[in-house]
Amino acid sequence: MTDGMPFLLLDARDNVLVVTRRIKAGERLNIDGEAVVAEQDFPLAHKLARKPIAPGETIVKYGAPIGVATAAIPCGAHVHVHNMKSAYTPTYTLDAEKGDAA
Secondary structure: OOOOOOEEOOOOOOOEEEEOOOEOOOOEEEEOOEEEEOOOOEOOOOEEEOOOEOOOOEEEEOOEEEEEEOOOEOOOOEEOOOOEEEOOOOOOOHHHHOOOOO
């Protein structure tokens, strides 16, 4: 599934993977048998989508909900504050960082 790849699946229920080394834009990845090309650089320990995630869908990491997608997230895309809202604190979103509570 993810053996030998630059990411880690923490729990079989997760719809995100955790980056275990820097991934460069253009790098070819194999995610659950799907060939994906990284569209951007990924910093260490960030999340990437294990499968397509629809707006409003729960983001699951460690087998637990950590947030909700605020936009469509394709397989292999970066999952972060620009396309998800935290389930921990409702104001921690990209808009909140700009001073607009969300």
